[in-house]
Amino acid sequence: MNGSLHGAGVGARGPHLDALRARTAASPDAPSWLELLADNHLDPVSARVASSLARRYPVAVHAVGMNLGGVDPVDARYLDRLAALIDLVDPVHVSDHVAFTALDGVHHHDLWPLPHTREVALHVAARVREVQERLGRRVLVENISTYARHAEDDLTEDAFLTTIVEAAGCGLVLDLNNLWVNQHNHGEDALEVLRRLPLDRVGYVHLAGHTRSGDLLIDTHDAPVCDAVWGLYSELQRLAPGTPALIEWDDDLPTFDVMVDHVQRAEALTLAPSAAQVSA
Amino acid sequence: MSARLQALQRRFARDVAGAPAGSRLGIYRRNAELVRARALGLVFPTGRRVVGEECFERVALRYVRETPCRVGSLDHEGRGFHAQWAELVEATPGFEELGYLPDLARLERARHDASIAPEDAKFDWSSLEDADPDRQGEWVFLPAASLRVVRTEWDLLALFDVPAPERTGALWVRRVGDEVTQGAATPGMARLLERVIDHATLGALAEAGLDADIEGAIARGFITGVRLPGGAAS
Numbered sequence: 001m002n003g004s005l006h007g008a009g010v011g012a013r014g015p016h017l018d019a020l021r022a023r024t025a026a027s028p029d030a031p032s033w034l035e036l037l038a039d040n041h042l043d044p045v046s047a048r049v050a051s052s053l054a055r056r057y058p059v060a061v062h063a064v065g066m067n068l069g070g071v072d073p074v075d076a077r078y079l080d081r082l083a084a085l086i087d088l089v090d091p092v093h094v095s096d097h098v099a100f101t102a103l104d105g106v107h108h109h110d111l112w113p114l115p116h117t118r119e120v121a122l123h124v125a126a127r128v129r130e131v132q133e134r135l136g137r138r139v140l141v142e143n144i145s146t147y148a149r150h151a152e153d154d155l156t157e158d159a160f161l162t163t164i165v166e167a168a169g170c171g172l173v174l175d176l177n178n179l180w181v182n183q184h185n186h187g188e189d190a191l192e193v194l195r196r197l198p199l200d201r202v203g204y205v206h207l208a209g210h211t212r213s214g215d216l217l218i219d220t221h222d223a224p225v226c227d228a229v230w231g232l233y234s235e236l237q238r239l240a241p242g243t244p245a246l247i248e249w250d251d252d253l254p255t256f257d258v259m260v261d262h263v264q265r266a267e268a269l270t271l272a273p274s275a276a277q278v279s280a
Numbered sequence: 281m282s283a284r285l286q287a288l289q290r291r292f293a294r295d296v297a298g299a300p301a302g303s304r305l306g307i308y309r310r311n312a313e314l315v316r317a318r319a320l321g322l323v324f325p326t327g328r329r330v331v332g333e334e335c336f337e338r339v340a341l342r343y344v345r346e347t348p349c350r351v352g353s354l355d356h357e358g359r360g361f362h363a364q365w366a367e368l369v370e371a372t373p374g375f376e377e378l379g380y381l382p383d384l385a386r387l388e389r390a391r392h393d394a395s396i397a398p399e400d401a402k403f404d405w406s407s408l409e410d411a412d413p414d415r416q417g418e419w420v421f422l423p424a425a426s427l428r429v430v431r432t433e434w435d436l437l438a439l440f441d442v443p444a445p446e447r448t449g450a451l452w453v454r455r456v457g458d459e460v461t462q463g464a465a466t467p468g469m470a471r472l473l474e475r476v477i478d479h480a481t482l483g484a485l486a487e488a489g490l491d492a493d494i495e496g497a498i499a500r501g502f503i504t505g506v507r508l509p510g511g512a513a514s
Contacts, residue, residue, distance in 0.1 A: 039353065043396035045458045065352045071286040078352055103289050106348045108312040109319075112296075115288055123285060148304040152288065218307060 005058055005092050005204055005244040007032030008266035010259050012053055013249070019256040024056040031057070031263045035246050036089065038063040042081045047088055054089035060204065060246070061091040062173070068127050068141060069100035069114040079134045086135065093203045095140035095173045096131075098124060098164060115150035116160040125167035132170065140203045141165070142173035145181040145210075145219035157188060158196040165201050172197070175206035176232040177225070177248075181217040190232060199240040207233060207266060208248040222251035225262060234269050242273025316344040319354035320361065323392045326439050327365070327384050339364055355396050361385045380434035387436050387462070390428035390453045394460045397426035401504040408506065415509045417483030421494065422505035423476045426455035429465060437464065454501065469493050473502055 010031040012020060023030035034057045041050040053059065065078050086094060099111035114120050124141075132139055143161055155163070157179075165172055174197065179190040207230075209223030225247070236243055245266040247259060296312075299305035317340035321328050328336040343364045349357065362385035369375045369382070401424075411419070430436075430451045437443070437451065442462065450470030453462040465473065472490040476497070485491045497503045 042353070043355065044399045045395060045455075048458070067352075071282045071289065075352060100289055102352065103286075103293055105350055106293075107350070107352050108293075108296075108308075109315045109349065109354060110308060110312040112289075112292065112308060115285070120285060123282065147307045150288065150292070213307070214302065216304065216307070 005033050005060065006242075007270060008245045008247065008263040009033035009035055009057070009060070009204075010247045010263060011035045011037065011062075011249065012050075013253055015253050016256050016259065017049065017053075020053060021056065025058060029260050031247075031259070032267070033058040033060065033092070033244070035060045035062050035248070036085075036091070038082055038085055038094075039065055041085055041089075047085060050085065050089050054091075059089050059091045060093040060095065061086060061089065062142075063094070063096040064101065064109075064111070066096040066127075066131055067101045068096055068131070069098060069112075069120070069124050070102055070127075071100075071123075072102055072105060074127060074130050074134075076134070079131065083135055086137075093140050093171070093173075094135065094137060095142055095203070097142045097144050098161065099144045111144045113144065113146040113149065116153040116155040116157065118155060118163055121155065121160050121163035122167055125164045125170075128164065128168035128170050132168070138170055140171040140173045141168075142206065143175055143178050145175070145178040145185075145217075147185055147216055147218070149186060156193070156196075157182065158193045162196075162198055165198055171201045171203045173204060173206060173246075174199075174202045174236075175208070175248075176236065177206060177208040177210055177229050178219060179232060180226070180229050181210050181219050184217045190228075191235060194232060194236060195239065199236070199243070202236075202240060202243055204244040204246055205233065205236060206246050206248045207262070220251060221248050224254075224258075230265070230269070233266065237269055237271045241271035243270075245270065313341055313344050316349060316354065316357060317341050319357045320344070323355075323358045324361065324385055324388045326388055327381060330378065330381070330384070330439075339368055355392065358385070358389055361389065380432070380436060383430070383432035383434050384436055384439065387430045387432065387451060387453070390430050391460045391462065393428055394426040394453050394455045397455060400424040400426055400455065400501065402501075403498045403504050403506075407508075411508050417481060417486070418509040419482040420479050420507040421476050421482065421485075421497075421503045422507060423473065424454050424502055424504045426453075426460075427473065427477065427502050428453040429470055429473045429477065431470070437462065452502065456501070469497065469502075472497060476503060 008031060012034045025032050034053055036050050036059050038061045041047050063082060097111050128141060141164060179193055182188050183190040207225045208221045209225055210217045211220045211223060247262040296305050296308045299309050317337060320340040343361055347360060362382040365381035365385050369378055433449060435447055448464045448466055450465040451462050452465045472493045475485055475490060
């Protein structure tokens with residue numbers, strides 16, 4: 001699959017698979033592309049599901065197991081399995097998160113935050129380069145939502161991400177809900193972060209819902225995209241027209257029609273790419 | 281950098297482990313526990329249905345708190361989960377009738393292993409044409425990648441609506457196409473399959489009197505290849 005993504009996609013999830021397989025990207029009531037959660041498609045049976053979807057839609061592969069912010073050795077076996085999936089579905093993009101997911105051989109299966117320092121950013125960039133060499137392609141890294149920050153932080157989120165992207169030569173999956181959650185939880189200005197990021201390196205954005213727990217917002221992916229996040233998406237379109245969007249919904253999944261409604265809303269907000277826009 | 285970052289991450293992990301519920305760091309602990317507990321629910325759906333959601337979540341959360349996850353894939357969660365059920369059955373009044381839960385956990389773990397196993401090959405009889413008959417005793421038959429054997433005296437097949445005319449003390453599990461199937465294994469077939477899974481030579485199988493069922497095991501797809509002396513496998 002050459003080229004780039006266009007319009008809005010959805011994360012392919014079990015309850016929607018029949019609806020997705022009954023349509024193609026060209027269907028009027030279907031997403032324009034799909035994001036496959038890599039870790040759900042590494043075994044032969046699930047890989048066949050991924051392959052069947054990739055014949056109907058352009059796809060991006062999104063992973064959670066690279067442990068890009070970790071200090072344990074990069075898991076070569078995991079990358080080999082990921083490479084096999086990539087060979088099978090020929091994705092437009094491959095991505096993982098700016099976080100650590102394992103430490104001392106123990107996997108916590110959650111995205112834990114890194115100290116925002118230049119040193120850590122360069123450490124992440126080195127591991128991203130290692131992954132890129134092993135996979136033989138550029139990857140995208142995603143900003144995460146956080147509920148606590150490290151006392152050692154001395155870079156803003158945008159400076160931290162920009163350092164990684166520039167040092168690794170990678171791209172970004174920009175999660176706008178995560179920017180909004182972080183604004184709420186830490187008082188950062190999501191719009192300012194957005195404006196300072198290298199938007200020409202954004203392959204696509206994530207749009208998701210969250211829930212409130214006491215004073216905090218939790219990135220639960222179990223609710224509709226909120227108006228504030230739609231607002232960030234509109235601003236992103238003004239700054240980087242044509243940037244594709246992914247509706248990310250993992251829990252309390254709605255009907256497929258609701259997913260399509262979100263896709264259509266995102267596509268209505270998506271502006272035509274400007275001629276000067278650098279392909280991400 | 282790595283040493284300093286490792287120290288920071290270890291501190292963070294310690295803080296998360298000790299964080300009170302409802303605190304900011306407690307969110308990370310809760311999220312990590314729930315992700316793993318939910319994965320256990322997917323590996324052990326029948327056990328979950330038998331005991332109900334509330335009981336299952338309680339047992340699953342206890343398991344994930346006591347058992348650090350050493351693998352990156354959630355598909356491998358719960359290898360020691362049967363022991364949790366054994367403790368629960370023993371300690372919970374009224375659970376005496378659920379004595380099969382530990383064996384059910386072993387069976388469901390085997391079913392999940394079969395579901396994610398590499399593709400099974402088909403036995404190639406022509407691979408034996410050039411084999412040296414004088415060295416037959418050194419042949420090693422290869423099990424189907426998805427094959428598992430579960431020892432149990434309980435009628436677990438009834439929970440999966442599979443007819444079981446008699447209890448044989450063992451079940452086989454394997455994947456055919458995309459579907460995981462299971463059935464009762466005769467005592468001889470169970471012993472054969474266990475030895476094949478352990479890579480016993482044909483000589484050892486014959487010595488144990490287990491070689492008579494080999495052709496049947498090949499016909500049923502339990503054995504999918506053979507490694508001949510010198511290392512060639514098919």
